[in-house]
Amino acid sequence: MSEVVEKVKAPSEPLFSKKNRKLVTDPLSDNNPITIQVLGICSALAITVQVEQAVVMSAAVFFVLALGNVVISTLRNLIPGRIRIIVQLVVVASLVIIVNQVLMAYLPDVSAKLSVFVGLIITNCIIMGRFEAFAMANKPWPSFMDAVGNASGYAIILIIVAVVRELLGSGSLFGIPILGSPIPVEGYPNGTGLFDMGYMNNNLMVLPPMALIVVGVIIWIQRGRNKKLIESH
Amino acid sequence: MQETISIFVKAIFSENMIFAYFLGMCSYLAVSKTVKTAVGLGAAVIFVLGITIPLNYLLENYVLKAGALAWLNESYASIDLSFLSFIMYIAVIASIVQLVEMVVEKFAPALYGALGIFLPLIAVNCAILGGALFMQDRQYTSITDATSFGLGSGVGWFLAIVAIAAIREKIKYSHVPPALRGLGITFIITGLMGMAFMSFMGIEY
Numbered sequence: 001m002s003e004v005v006e007k008v009k010a011p012s013e014p015l016f017s018k019k020n021r022k023l024v025t026d027p028l029s030d031n032n033p034i035t036i037q038v039l040g041i042c043s044a045l046a047i048t049v050q051v052e053q054a055v056v057m058s059a060a061v062f063f064v065l066a067l068g069n070v071v072i073s074t075l076r077n078l079i080p081g082r083i084r085i086i087v088q089l090v091v092v093a094s095l096v097i098i099v100n101q102v103l104m105a106y107l108p109d110v111s112a113k114l115s116v117f118v119g120l121i122i123t124n125c126i127i128m129g130r131f132e133a134f135a136m137a138n139k140p141w142p143s144f145m146d147a148v149g150n151a152s153g154y155a156i157i158l159i160i161v162a163v164v165r166e167l168l169g170s171g172s173l174f175g176i177p178i179l180g181s182p183i184p185v186e187g188y189p190n191g192t193g194l195f196d197m198g199y200m201n202n203n204l205m206v207l208p209p210m211a212l213i214v215v216g217v218i219i220w221i222q223r224g225r226n227k228k229l230i231e232s233h
Numbered sequence: 234m235q236e237t238i239s240i241f242v243k244a245i246f247s248e249n250m251i252f253a254y255f256l257g258m259c260s261y262l263a264v265s266k267t268v269k270t271a272v273g274l275g276a277a278v279i280f281v282l283g284i285t286i287p288l289n290y291l292l293e294n295y296v297l298k299a300g301a302l303a304w305l306n307e308s309y310a311s312i313d314l315s316f317l318s319f320i321m322y323i324a325v326i327a328s329i330v331q332l333v334e335m336v337v338e339k340f341a342p343a344l345y346g347a348l349g350i351f352l353p354l355i356a357v358n359c360a361i362l363g364g365a366l367f368m369q370d371r372q373y374t375s376i377t378d379a380t381s382f383g384l385g386s387g388v389g390w391f392l393a394i395v396a397i398a399a400i401r402e403k404i405k406y407s408h409v410p411p412a413l414r415g416l417g418i419t420f421i422i423t424g425l426m427g428m429a430f431m432s433f434m435g436i437e438y
Contacts, residue, residue, distance in 0.1 A: 041258035042359040048410060085356065086327055093320040101316060116366035119319050123359040125259040208253055209427030216413070218421030223412035230411050 025146040027153035032128045034157040035219045036229060040126035040200050044158055045211040051174050054162035056110050058101070058155035060118065065127050066088045066147040072135040080230045089122065095187035126154055128186045160195075161214050169205030237381045240373075244385025246433035249361045251393040252426060254367075257360030261394050262419060264354075271398035272391075274354070279387030281355050282364050285326050285332065286383025287376050289365040292321060322365045330356040360390050397423060 020084075033039045047053045071091050072079075079087050100118045103111040111118065121127065130150055135143045166172060171179035171194070181193045202209055223229045250256045257278070264274045295301055297318050302309035334352045338345045355361060373379040379407050400422055409418050 005308065035416070038262050039259060041262065042255050045255040045258065070296060085353075086324075089323050089327055089357075095324050096320050097316060100319070115364060116370055119322075119362055119366045120256070120359050122319060122323055123357050123362045125357070125359075128244075128357050160240060178250050206254065207428075207431065209424040209431065210346050211255070212420045212424035216424065218416040220330060220410070223417065227411075 007053045009232060020142060020145045023142060024152070025150035027146075028156060030229070032127075032157065032222075032228065033150050034154060034215070035222055037129070039129045040124045041215075042092040043120050043124055044154065044161070045208070045215065047114055047117050048162040048165055048211050048214075049169070050113075050166050051159065053110060054158045055155075056107065057114060057117065058151070058158050060096075060099045060103070061121060061124065061126070061154055062112060062148075062151035064121055065130060065151045066090060066144060068092055068095055069130055069143040069147035070128060070140050072131045073138055073140045076136050084136070085106045085128075086127060090132075091128055092122050108122055125188055126150055137138055157215070157218065160218060161211060164214050165205045165210065168202045168213045169210075170197075171201050241381040241385040242376050244382050245389040246430065247436065248386075249389040249393060249430055250363065250386050251390060251423070252340065252430040254364035255424050256338075257358045259391055259421075260354055260358050261390075261397070262416065265394050265398040265401055265419070267394060268398045268402060271394045273395045275381045275387075275391030277355055278358065278360060278390050279384065281330060281333065281352075281361055281381040281382065282387035282390075285289065286364055286368055286386075287328050287380045288329065289325055290368055290379035292319065292325060292378055293369055297321060318366075318369060322369075323364060325410055326361050326365070360386065361382060373377065393426070396426065407425050 027033055031037065034041060034044055043057065043061075047057050068088075068091050074086060075087075096119065098109070099121070103114070103118060130146060134146045138146070165171065167178065171177060171181075178197065180196065244250075247253070251258065251261055257429045262273060265271050293301070295304065299315060300310045301314075302312050330352055334345075337352075364383055365380035367386075368379050368382060371382075373382060397419065401419065404418060404422075413421070
């Protein structure tokens with residue numbers, strides 16, 4: 001990403017001015033892409049069974065969004081308004097192909113678990129939403145900052161949901177058993193750790209509907225703490 | 234034939250696009266405030282899935298798949314273009330949506346009035362691209378199976394969005410905790426509906 005940074009060193013405004021910092025910090029809480037703007041839900045829910053998948057997915061979205069935002073914002077004056085959606089789709093699709101090929105080459109097992117959801121980054125609403133709402137109207141550097149903020153906001157929610165689901169659903173994090181293992185070993189007929197004391201995994205957490213409920217609860221907590229965000233109906 | 238029907242039923246219930254895979258959630262949440270608009274968008278999704286899945290199936294089997302080009306020339310049998318599938322699928326979807334919009338506007342103005350504003354939204358609906366990618370993933374054996382999968386997914390999506398819209402219309406009159414109003418409660422209800430739909434998994438197809 002360093003060459004991108006060098007390209008835009010020209011503007012007179014300092015790189016980390018207050019406005020630019022706000023672009024990064026805003027989407028982390030009060031303007032979070034998932035819980036407030038309701039973008040990018042599709043992929044956020046499906047791949048949060050394990051933390052590892054969620055981290056890989058967040059990294060992939062970060063890469064696509066950051067590069068895509070910079071590309072679109074560089075080309076923004078050359079793209080005819082009528083066909084801008086197609087142009088944006090082509091840019092995203094090419095970046096996603098790169099991500100998919102890299103994942104297949106270096107992380108084949110994660111890639112197999114994510115299956116179609118890597119491809120679905122193309123239609124991830126966060127990406128199209130940021131292209132439309134920000135990159136089409138702003139210079140490359142602020143667009144990059146905006147992408148960093150939104151991708152991180154997406155990653156935070158994804159990782160929170162994945163931690164809850166993996167910890168309660170499988171008793172592990174990143175595949176490492178935190179709460180002990182339910183598999184019986186010698187001397188421990190019920191399994192090790194907490195499982196020895198009669199703890200059991202909540203298998204419901206692994207099933208799709210719980211992702212929705214966990215996100216619902218996160219939204220509940222966030223809006224409970226910040227009354228400004230409450231919807232009338 | 235039985236196989237085709239079972240793919241159709243499975244795509245509606247146990248492999249429902251929304252409740253099992255969360256595809257098309259963005260428009261599902263945004264356009265489910267009233268039943269009328271939900272029906273419009275749902276119908277448009279059935280329509281577009283029913284057209285794009287068979288088209289993408291042909292593209293996959295005669296152009297993209299490893300060895301798919303062999304029908305052109307024996308020497309092309311070693312070509313594997315499957316890495317291009319994302320960009321090809323999305324191009325097909327975007328152009329078909331555009332084409333359908335123009336054809337419907339010209340020949341069925343009444344239908345256009347009902348679906349019109351939703352069609353452009355659909356090009357970026359994950360359910361459409363997701364359908365195409367699942368079709369590629371599951372390797373259906375014939376175009377009939379692929380079409381019935383496409384239509385089934387569309388019908389399943391339609392059911393889900395109309396059901397949630399009906400619930401949201403009613404929930405306006407209940408006392409939802411303030412912080413849960415709107416988005417939060419919609420998520421939780423969708424989760425509960427998903428659990429209900431999971432009971433279809435036990436059915437033998």
